[in-house]
Amino acid sequence: MENNNIKILLVDDEADILEFLSYNLKKQGYQIFTAKNGKQALIKAKEIIPHLVLLDIMMPEIDGIEACEQIRKIDTLNNTLIAFLTARGEDYSQIAGFEAGADDYISKPIKPKVLVSRIKALLKRHNDYKLDLRIDNQKIIKNGNILIDKNNYKVTVNNEIVNLTKKEFYLLLLLISKPEKVFTRDEIFSSVWGENVVVGDRTIDVHIKKLREKIGDEHIVTIKGFGYKFV
Amino acid sequence: MENNNIKILLVDDEADILEFLSYNLKKQGYQIFTAKNGKQALIKAKEIIPHLVLLDIMMPEIDGIEACEQIRKIDTLNNTLIAFLTARGEDYSQIAGFEAGADDYISKPIKPKVLVSRIKALLKRHNDYKLDLRIDNQKIIKNGNILIDKNNYKVTVNNEIVNLTKKEFYLLLLLISKPEKVFTRDEIFSSVWGENVVVGDRTIDVHIKKLREKIGDEHIVTIKGFGYKFV
DNA sequence: TACTAATCTTAACATAAAATTAACATAGAC
DNA sequence: GTCTATGTTAATTTTATGTTAAGATTAGTA
Numbered sequence: 001m002e003n004n005n006i007k008i009l010l011v012d013d014e015a016d017i018l019e020f021l022s023y024n025l026k027k028q029g030y031q032i033f034t035a036k037n038g039k040q041a042l043i044k045a046k047e048i049i050p051h052l053v054l055l056d057i058m059m060p061e062i063d064g065i066e067a068c069e070q071i072r073k074i075d076t077l078n079n080t081l082i083a084f085l086t087a088r089g090e091d092y093s094q095i096a097g098f099e100a101g102a103d104d105y106i107s108k109p110i111k112p113k114v115l116v117s118r119i120k121a122l123l124k125r126h127n128d129y130k131l132d133l134r135i136d137n138q139k140i141i142k143n144g145n146i147l148i149d150k151n152n153y154k155v156t157v158n159n160e161i162v163n164l165t166k167k168e169f170y171l172l173l174l175l176i177s178k179p180e181k182v183f184t185r186d187e188i189f190s191s192v193w194g195e196n197v198v199v200g201d202r203t204i205d206v207h208i209k210k211l212r213e214k215i216g217d218e219h220i221v222t223i224k225g226f227g228y229k230f231v
Numbered sequence: 232m233e234n235n236n237i238k239i240l241l242v243d244d245e246a247d248i249l250e251f252l253s254y255n256l257k258k259q260g261y262q263i264f265t266a267k268n269g270k271q272a273l274i275k276a277k278e279i280i281p282h283l284v285l286l287d288i289m290m291p292e293i294d295g296i297e298a299c300e301q302i303r304k305i306d307t308l309n310n311t312l313i314a315f316l317t318a319r320g321e322d323y324s325q326i327a328g329f330e331a332g333a334d335d336y337i338s339k340p341i342k343p344k345v346l347v348s349r350i351k352a353l354l355k356r357h358n359d360y361k362l363d364l365r366i367d368n369q370k371i372i373k374n375g376n377i378l379i380d381k382n383n384y385k386v387t388v389n390n391e392i393v394n395l396t397k398k399e400f401y402l403l404l405l406l407i408s409k410p411e412k413v414f415t416r417d418e419i420f421s422s423v424w425g426e427n428v429v430v431g432d433r434t435i436d437v438h439i440k441k442l443r444e445k446i447g448d449e450h451i452v453t454i455k456g457f458g459y460k461f462v
Numbered sequence: 463t464a465c466t467a468a469t470c471t472t473a474a475c476a477t478a479a480a481a482t483t484a485a486c487a488t489a490g491a492c
Numbered sequence: 493g494t495c496t497a498t499g500t501t502a503a504t505t506t507t508a509t510g511t512t513a514a515g516a517t518t519a520g521t522a
Contacts (some may be wrong), residue, residue: 117429152413153457165480166456201484205498207481224490224497371496396469431472436509438470455479 005196006123007031007048011041011067012056012085021054024112025119038062042070045077050127052081052119055107081122085110127194143176143230146215157215167192168211175230184227237263237354238279242272243287243316252285256350269293273301276308283312283353285337306397309425312353316341337435370383374407374461377446388444393445396421402438406461408450417460 008030018034026032029191033048036039037059045053051177053071057064068082083104104122141148147156153169155162164172170192175183183191185204193199208228212220221229239261241252249265257263262280264273268290276284284302288295299313314335337349373378378387384400386393393435395403401423406414416435424430439459443451452460 113429152411152460153454154413167481169456199481202484202498202500203482205500206483209499209501222498398470430470433473433509433511436470436511440510440512453509460475 004054005031007033007050008119009033009035009041009045009048009050011035011053011059011064013037013059014056017056017085021110021115024115028116028119030119038064038067038070041067042074045071045080046074049076050080051085052122054083054085056085079126081126083118083122105114141173141176143179144219146219148173148176162214163171164211164214164223167207168214171207172211172215172230175228176228179230182223182227182229188227232417236262237283238264238281239350240264240266240272240276240284240291242266242280242284242295244290248287248316252341252346255346261346269295269298269301273305276302276311277305280307281311282442283314283350285314285316287316290303294328303425306381306401306425309401310422312371314349314353345461362366372404372407374410375450377450379404379407388446395442395445398438399442399445403442403446403461406459410461413454413458413460418458 006029008025010018010025011034012021013036014017015036018036022032022034025061033044033050035044037166039062041055042062045207055064055067059067062070064084068084070079071082073075081103085106085107102171104118106118132193139150141150149155150173153164155164155169155172171188174188174191188204189197189199208222221231223229237260239256241249241256241263243249243252243264244267246267249267249390250267253263253265264275264281264427267276270293271287272284273293284293286298290298293301293461295315299303300311312334314337317336335349336352337346370381372381381404384395384397386395386400388404402419403423405419419435420428420430439451439453450461452462454460
């Protein structure tokens, strides 16, 4: 997934910290927005619907914890991740606002490398979750002559190992997760490619073709005008 | 994982607290070890390789924070969890503690039930793919023409001694611990390098290359897009 | 403590595999 | 039959991994 489709909202009352974070994250290709207090943060968050909000705890007026709680109440921001920035010396009782609905905390002084890797990990976790790599704890899926081992990313057809590429693997995983359900192209895109990836029209078809070659034509049926299903 | 395979090292300078914690945790079936200061803690930790270290912050000589930092430097203890015990009012140190690489903090006064549930939650994170140097105390591992002697980091391939560096050694140990299992880069990082270490993208590849040179290309297979496995 | 050697990490670049695109073909709905 | 959605293919771009050597770090030793 390209970073430049990822929106991050930075909230801190100190301009130089905003500057510092902005600089390091823009370098990674993220789209950066800023707010200098909780109130502003709420307004901006509603407007831009960021993927991630980095929230300083200590701020005048509405503090980080409260801002977090408010953000959690807005349902267009359901999918937004929230991470706190905390400084050494701040009372932990505030940070305990982890329970306010934050997904991570990052402590100052912030090292750019650590920051970036934490953010990547956060976003990745979020994405994997959607792909149901983590929630669905069924690690081995069997359907007819097809067997998928999620632990090893291994697919077997009639007991013969078939090597699938990443996209093929996730595509198959999606279709097989609900046999007989017709998945629209949009659903496939958002699940396998992610919400904010734009690829051409024929991309899915090409992958479907490769998948059919590898696992057998009969399993993937085209419902013209609607999508594909696994049988 | 059965509780009686779990080793916990308790570190506190007050004997009665050690006693109290010991009693409650032994009741849960954990294997309990104790140390009464930071120095002793380090020695014992190296020796027993506990799953979890419960560390008091305030201690004479080496304090909890420092002990934590030192433990984090020992690579056999990469997968050891560290939790701080803190008295109310010592809030500042909790922040510092997280920075030092702690996984949790538990504040005094300690209620047995809370303690136990926190510990259970912590240990849950300990995924089973992780290399567990503690449970698998088999000192010599053999797989095909490869023989590993955990005592001295020495590996024999076709009866010829091969010297591996520590990183190479742990990497091999991880991969060989589950032949045919595909280990993702994330899994490798968190197991060999530890959660709190950030290294660049190419680091794993370099180590894989060196390992392949030393033990033979055929044993480590790249599954592009997913990870590596040992065969 | 400072020196030395070993190990680890980084960064730049190379390569192979995978993903995407674009041009064109085909089949089914109307 | 025409139109549109999908199929097919090969060329192209992008990405993940491989490789190398230099620089940084660490551990061992004087």
